[in-house]
Amino acid sequence: MYWCKIATTEKEFDQIAALNYATFVEEIPQHEPNATRRLVDKFHADNTYLVVYKEQQLIGMLALRDKRPFSLDSKIGDVEQYLPDEICDKLCEVRLLAIKTQFRNGRVFFRLAQALANYLFERRYTACVISGTTREEKLYKQMGFHQFAEAVGTNEALFLPMVLTRENSASLRQRLRRHALTFYPGPVYQQEPLSYTDLSHRSFAFQLLFQELQQRLLALAHTQYVTPFVGTGTLANEVMLAQLKSDFSESKGFIITNGEFGERLAKQAKQQEMLFDVLTFAWHEPFDLARIEERLAQGEYKWLLYVHGETSTGMCNGDQLAKIAARYDVVVCADCISSFGAFPFSLAPFYLATAVSGKAIGALSGLSFVFSNHQPQPSQAPLYINLAYYANWQIPFTLPAALLHSSLAALRYYPERYELLTQRMKMLEGWSCYKKYAYKTNAYPMIATFALPYELRRFGIDLKLNGIYLHDESSYLQARDLVQLSIIQPYFEEAFTLLTTIYTKYQLLD
Template structure:
């Protein structure tokens, strides 16, 4: 198995020096021999080395550098004189491309190309230049490079100035490399099937039938009496829920916060000028029912708002226990189920309001938001029409609903209830991966796992990206805490998890060496 990472250990730098010597001293007589049979590059401390392994053997490398002058500038003058202004906007240089002779195959080149583009493309470089030996011209062309200036060097070590532009990558390589990529994001969910009904009007009888099928399945899974379907995100669904609390003038409330999305509810509630108190716990901690009861005993709370599945840590708050408590104290329970709905079976039959979306655990395309309720509400002239829940409860479809989204959700819902078992099984598989001892200790649910990595593993996310494996780690609240997350909701999970397990196993051995 071939896989890539950024070199950072002394053992890796030793291997790089040996491969550098074998390639650019013994094979290509570019430098003088030495008894140590190692060659340290003169830009070593400015280089970022991307290395490729065959299991535990370092078999190839390239060096990335964006500081001027480039080594190729020293050979032919500033490269901008040969390149268009558009290409020259933001340049980087690739050097020391070397692969052990026994491994010079298309598969190894594809891995290096994938790693290089994952590393450099998202940084916005307009092009990468390389001084490639004529002996491996075919290799460079396979990676997408083209010659842009006359050859330079000696007869024994002749080099071609070559460039890989952003446009060349996007038109020729991106699609091929995309087939090698898998995500562990908690949304959006990759869609493998073609979309249907893009031409169907939301005013047609055909659409009405499709919509009713989706609606009935949502009600069946939720246990709610009513569901409003809105074009938008989970944030919008929460706005509709909070807008109802405002329009109905329900009075004093309580918001429970133990993660980023509880914080989001507080910020939204403040914008609605709701009257509320807050119970806060550390991220990953759950709420003690006896402490919540002490709040409800002391205060007169008409409503309580909580996130069920707190995505920021993978914490599952005790919906059943909180619901029993709010029923006892005649408090209306409102729940953000955006991350948890579809991940596991639970009922919303006694919840006053609850929210969910299409593009999370359900596995459908992002774009539809759902607000579940137990009662028909009265229309409010104080709310914007699009946020008035009553508009969605009158039987008619008040605003445009794309049939393609409705059909996509209806198809995804056909996987239930069997999907619950599939997600649980996938979750159990995640627990067997290396590095799972870095899990955030919390009450989990079968949607995602959160790891808090030590500084020694700070490069793990970027190294996985080099191999086409994307974990959830770019949000600011995750970066601040060194969190990375792996979700189980993507359709190609079984293929992706096998690759991830193998790479993590080798990665751990390399890091521990």
Template sequence: MYWSKIAATDEEFDAIAALNYETFVEEIPQHEPNPSRRLIDKFHDENVYVVVYKNTEMVGMVAFRDTRPFSIDRKIGNVENYLDAEVCEYLCEIRLLAVKKNHRNGRVFTKLATAIYRYFYDAGYTACVISGTVREEKMYTQMGFRQFASAVGTEEARYLPMVLTRQDSAVFRERLREQNMVFFPGPAALEKPLTPSTISHRSVKFQQELEQMKGELCKLAKANYVIPLVGTGTLANDAMLGQLKSEFPDEAGLVLVNGEFGDRLYNQAKQWGLHIEKIDVGWGKPIDIAQIEAYLKKGSYRYIVFVHGETSNSTLNPLNELGELAEKFDVKLCADCISSFGSMPFSMQALHYATAVSGKSLGTIAGLAFIFCKDQPVSSDAPLYLNLPYYMEKEIPFTLQHYFVEAVSDALKLYPERFAVLENRMEAIKNSRLDVTATYPMIATWEHPKMAEILTICALNGFLLHGDSAYLKERNIAQISTIQPTFDKDFKRLQELLTYVMETL
């Protein structure tokens, strides 16, 4: 397997010096020979080296440097004299592009080119310049480089000043984007493109399809009613909390927190002015039913709000036990089921209200939010767009695109079989060499002290794990979701990459 990473170890820097000598002393007579057969670049401490491996052997490299003056500046003068001002806003120089002789094939050069596109673009450079050897002019041109000044150097080592801009690399980067292997917990990639529709949300046909979709949603959730809204899960939670504010304006409730989204739910409740008390059991810790019962015994609480599937740490919270507790103390139980709904079978019968979305475990287009209800809400002081009784009364009070309904209806046809698909995918993650935490089939959490480096390597090779959120970065955590349509083949390739990556860290 050919793969790329940013060089970070002494062993890698020694291999770079050896390849540097082999290429720029023995092959291209640019430097004098020496007994060590190592050539350390004069800008070594300023370089970022992207290297290519074949399994565990380093076979290619390229160096990036953004400290002025560039080596090319010394040959032709400042490159700004030749290039447009907008191209020169944030420049880097590419140097030391080299590949071992017995690995000079299309796959290695493709991997190097891919690394160049991803690294220089993700680092925010407006362009990169290079002194390209004339013998590889065709290769550089195919990569998107263009010559911007006359050739320099000696007859034995002649170079072309060339530049690669963000604009000139756009076509290549778009191809790379399409080839990315994504493990995000949403939005889900679509297996077929959306078909534009002019069917009006006021038409009889639309109303019939909407009612059928709602019926299938309620069947899957084992709920009595569902209200679809155009928006995100955060909107759904705001609508749910706004309804609680109308039903219990001066009465107290509890919010249970053991992760990022439980905390967000608490903050949303406070913004609504709910009289709510937070029970924070700690990041990823199980909710203690006895502790909740003690609170209910000593206080006068009318409702409990919690996150069923806490995405931030892959924790599944105890819906059934909390439902029994709510019934015992006659309190309303409400849940954020945004990540759990569609990932596994469960009943919402114990829930007063619950929220979900289309773009998570259901595996379809993001953009629809759902509020499931045990009983029809009858009054609300919430703004009209979040007013649940208004939705019940008007059925389709606001514009709802037909393709949303069609996409969700198509996704629901895959159930109940999709439950087994997601479960099998999660078993594959658990049975891999990764030390993950996973308590429900939608998402696994992986902690590693060098996670930032692992994520960079994965991204450089087109594997996009979920790890950019601040709450994940500060805990050295990345996440792998099972919901994407190409998970099975993509995860096999990810495992192959990580087999070699973990040996080099």
């Protein structure tokens, strides 16, 4: 198989120098021969090399550099004089495109093109320039490059000054995106086209969709009531908090956190000016139930709020708190956004609970749900987050039928989807990288969090070059040097096979 990475080792740099020599001394006579048969580029210290491997053999490369002057500057003067101002904000130069002769085929070039397009876009370059050899002009144009100045060089080695802009690379990135594989915990890739895009939310046909959606959600949740909202899980949590504030306006609550989304709940409650205390545990640290019960036994709380499945760590905090709180006449509310649909459990113990369409369920993102076993009481919350208002009017505001249909189609895969996610989790748990580096405390079949060692610090970046995307761009993950891998995407098995294959080859390079 062919795969790409950024060169980092002395062994790779030696192979690059050998390929440089074979290409730009022996094949294209730009430099004089030497006894070492190695050609180290004059900008080597500033270059970033994207290399392509066949199995463990380095067979191709290109170099990128954004320090001035560019090599092309010395040939034609500052490149900006030929280019529109709007694409000159952040420029880089691509040089030394070389592939071993026997591997010059479409698949190898595709891998390098994919790596280049992904790298340029991820680094937010507005354009890149290149001295393209005339013999490969067709390939450069297929990538989106176009000539912007007269050809330079000698008859034996003639080069075209060419530029690839972010705009011109869009079609290439779109083609490459069709081959991309993600491990995101949402949104979930949709394999079917949208349906019912023109169905009115006031029609009888819509009411039938709405009723079936409610019935399937309630059957999955084991509750009596569910209210859909157009929005993310954050909106559903705002609704839950607003209802709590109304129902227990004079009483203090208790929020327990051990991750990013528990902490976000506390921030939301503070924004709504609710009265509460917070008990904070370290990230990926299980709740200390004895400490929590000790606080509840003091008798000053009427409600408790926490995250059931903490997405930021891949930890399930379970439903034991509901059983403990019941002894002290404290109602429990739970953010089940990440865990609902990942494995079977009941929302019946919760006073209120939230979930969404675009996580474990696998539907299109855009719907959120609030569950309860009681009829919501009237509140003074704004109408759009007023749970009782929705209960009284059923469908008070526009609900896109396409979102309902997508959620309904996904829910029809239950209970079989539970087994699918369980099997995927077993696959993940059997991976050597998971065994070494993943948080394993109270894991649940939706997402896993990895604290990778220093020697794998660039693994996620290298995977992007190959069109594989871990969940690693959220600020709370980057601040802690964490990466995540979710198992909910429809092509997980294909993506996981490719990921583990590259990981094995990656390790063997050392």
